[in-house]
Amino acid sequence: MSLELWMSPTPNGWKVSIMIEELRLLCSDLPEVDVHYVDLHKGEQFSEAFTAINPNQRIPALVHDGQRVFESGAILQYLAESFPSALLPSGPQRWEVLSWLYWQMANVGPAFGNKLSYTRYLVDLDEAARAHPLQRFGAEALRLADILDRQLESRPYLCGEDLTIADIAVFPWVRGWKWSKVDISGHNRLLAWVKRLRARPAFEAGLQYGVPSAEVDQWSEQRKRQYAELGSKLAADDARSTSDPREKQQASELEG
Numbered sequence: 001m002s003l004e005l006w007m008s009p010t011p012n013g014w015k016v017s018i019m020i021e022e023l024r025l026l027c028s029d030l031p032e033v034d035v036h037y038v039d040l041h042k043g044e045q046f047s048e049a050f051t052a053i054n055p056n057q058r059i060p061a062l063v064h065d066g067q068r069v070f071e072s073g074a075i076l077q078y079l080a081e082s083f084p085s086a087l088l089p090s091g092p093q094r095w096e097v098l099s100w101l102y103w104q105m106a107n108v109g110p111a112f113g114n115k116l117s118y119t120r121y122l123v124d125l126d127e128a129a130r131a132h133p134l135q136r137f138g139a140e141a142l143r144l145a146d147i148l149d150r151q152l153e154s155r156p157y158l159c160g161e162d163l164t165i166a167d168i169a170v171f172p173w174v175r176g177w178k179w180s181k182v183d184i185s186g187h188n189r190l191l192a193w194v195k196r197l198r199a200r201p202a203f204e205a206g207l208q209y210g211v212p213s214a215e216v217d218q219w220s221e222q223r224k225r226q227y228a229e230l231g232s233k234l235a236a237d238d239a240r241s242t243s244d245p246r247e248k249q250q251a252s253e254l255e256g
Contacts, residue, residue, distance in 0.1 A: 001031040006053060007060040008038050011172035012072040012109070012256060016060045018168050018206030019076055019087070025202055026085040028148030030225035037210055041230055058256035059246050071256040072104040076165040096160050100166035103172075112142040112173040116180040141182040145190060149176070152189040156196060163197070171197050 005020070007013035016212040023030045038044045038059050045057045054061040054070035062078065069078045077098070080088035088097055115137040118130050148170065151158055158166045175194055177184045184190055197203050198217075207216045215223055 001065055002034070002063075004034045004036065004063045005060060005063075006036045006038050006050060006062070007209065008040050010059070011113075012178065013060050014172040014207055014209065015169055016062065016075050016079075017074045017209035018171070019079055019165065021202035021205040022087060022163070022200075023079060023085065024081050024169070025086070027083040030083055035209065039136055040234065041226075048076075055254070056256060060256065071105075073101055073169060076101065076136045076169060078166050086195075087165050087168070089162075089164070094160065097164045097166050098157050101169050102168040106164065107140075108144055108170055108173050111137050112176070112180050112182060114143050115182055116176070118230065119181045120179070120228055121234075123232065138182065141180070142184075145177075145182065145184045145187050146172070148193075149184075149190045152193050154191070156195075163200070164231050167197060170205070211242040 005016060007016060017035075020030075020033055036220045038050060040059075044050060050061070051057055053063060053068050056070060058070070060072055060075060061068065062075045063069075064078070064082065067078075069075050077088070088094060114133065118125075118137065118233060122130060148158070155161065157163050158170065171194065174184070174190065175198070203217070211219075211223075219227070
């Protein structure tokens with residue numbers, strides 16, 4: 001069997017790398033994974049080779065024995081079904097997990113990602129043009145944080161006593177709350193959940209895909225500048241493609 005992953009060190013990329021590392025510990029039949037890092041600075045996501053794998057030209061993407069899968073949520077579900085484990089339980093609980101997985105895809109990624117874009121990347125926009133999306137996406141991100149905090153009131157993980165792909169999907173976006181300037185410091189259960197997941201060995205390993213181990217939790221100033229420059233370039237390019245940048249999902253959407 002062959003398993004190939006195309007990714008970049010970003011929240012949606014880390015979803016899949018964390019999933020792979022959790023499966024390494026749970027499934028003896030997981031094959032070796034060939035990781036291809038897609039250089040977004042160089043625009044490699046637009047290359048013919050990558051487009052053949054993902055016509056949407058977004059990371060991450062997966063090829064397993066000739067089967068291509070793109071969109072991070074679809075990849076998590078595909079891996080969970082191909083290599084069964086408690087990460088995607090059977091029976092009624094399966095639908096609880098999948099509901100939260102798709103909830104993340106439709107809500108957390110776009111809200112936190114857009115808040116990040118307007119906070120860190122679209123800094124050359126007029127302040128008046130940034131004011132509405134900053135308020136809109138900031139308020140929505142906090143609303144979603146409230147939902148997560150309530151969901152964790154009586155359980156250690158989003159869907160109960162065990163880690164699932166729902167937790168894996170949400171974690172990389174919420175983990176970066178300081179970088180996105182979404183203040184969840186008053187959400188104690190959510191912060192404890194972030195800490196709980198971060199302490200897992202597979203999360204430690206998965207977060208090191210594309211990032212030096214010394215910078216997993218604290219980027220160097222150089223890396224911060226690199227991410228800011230990349231995000232600004234991608235967001236500016238994307239904003240030029242629409243007459244209303246407030247309604248356009250920005251640099252975060254170069255991930256799927």
